[in-house]
Amino acid sequence: MGKSLQVVEALSPGQNLEAYVRSVSAIPVLSVEEERELAERLYYNNDLEAARRLVMSHMRFVVHVAKSYSGYGLAQADLIQEGNVGLMKAVKRFDPNVGVRLVSFAVHWIKAEMHEYILRNWRIVKVATTKAQRKMFFNLRSKKKSLGWLTNDEVKAVAEDLGVDQAVVREMEGRMSSSDMAYDAPVGDDDERAYQSPAYFLEDHSNDPARQVEDENWENDSNTRLATAMSQLDERSQDILAQRWLTEEKSTLHELAAQYQVSAERIRQLEKNAMKKIKVAMLEA
CATH class of the missing domain: 1.10.10 (Arc Repressor Mutant, subunit A)
Structure with a gap:
């Protein structure tokens, strides 16, 4: 319970940023041998205690990276918290067999999370x-x-x-x-x-009489074009479009397939062809 609380407190800088920085700076830095042993325990055995120690020992580096983004007008505590998320992602994906230190691998994940946070919050x-x-x-x-x-x-x-x-x-x-x-x-x-x-x-044009008349004329013209285009289709195509798009309770492809005793794919093809003809006819009208 104590270790879990320690991780939570380290991941959340809170209001007292100075105390947080002092706390993470006091965590010992791992040697090459210690880091590799912990990384292997996590990589091969999914050892969560090893993951905790890897994360905790690199908190100070997240603080260091966050300071380089101080010119964006965002809270350092928030940047650190986002960077800690990136650090945890890096620890989870770290492969000790690659032959690089964790800090070299984690810097890209840490910066990526900070970048996303900056871009989300720097402007509305x-x-x-x-x-x-x-x-x-x-x-x-x-x-x-x-x-x-x-x-x-x-x-x-x-x-x-x-x-x-x-x-x-x-x-x-x-x-x-x-x-x-x-x-x-x-x-x-x-x-x-x-x-x-x-x-x-x-400006608010919603109550403009000229705009209202224009919208009404456009709607009437569109309805007339649609009716004219529909009349050029065969009865079956008209019925399929009407049941698929012009009624409150729209029919499914399978329902129409059963009605016309064809496959659902055939109904889909008929619908697609009818829509193409409608589009061409409305443009030419």
């Missing part, structure tokens, strides 16, 4: 979603020499170094330099400041 709207954008985000953050905008020469140098177009660098820099804005005005703002929130200057 994600600045990077694809793998290439994530790489650009962290590389650009590390290469910017000041808080100001990059000069043309700096943009060119970063683009050449990362192997991307200069426009890509500019786009990511713009995303990183933007700030979040709440939709509604903050509570307590006076009238002179409240109007700056998006809620005051975004």
Whole structure:
């Protein structure tokens, strides 16, 4: 029970970050022989006590990595906790036969978890979603020499170094330099400041008479096109589409197959062909 509590406390920095750092720094560093013995016990025998010792002895390294991401405005305790998740994943997957130290293997898992946390929480709207954008985000953050905008020469140098177009660098820099804005005005703002929130200057077209007439005309035109296209189909195709899509209680392929005494695959083919004809007819109408 005591050891389990010790692991939980080490994985959760809590409010007293200084005390946490002192605690994990006091945990002895493993020698090469000790680490290999524990890793083999975990790898071959699924020894959970060995896993606990491997994780605990590398907590200080997670703290060290978290400090390198202090410039993102996120709580160090949260970064450490995410890094600890990566450390545990690394320990679980570590193969002692590869011939490298655990710290060299774990650093990639630790940073990956921290990167995901930063990208989820740095802005309300994600600045990077694809793998290439994530790489650009962290590389650009590390290469910017000041808080100001990059000069043309700096943009060119970063683009050449990362192997991307200069426009890509500019786009990511713009995303990183933007700030979040709440939709509604903050509570307590006076009238002179409240109007700056998006809620005051975004237009609402839902009650626009012209928009309503346009939507109604579009709906009527679409219904007319659909009716015309349906009339060009044979009766069986019309019935299949009607039962599959135009009724509240839609029929299944197997129910229609039993009705027309064919296979469900044949009903699916008829439905697919009818949908194609409907699409062509509506475009030509």
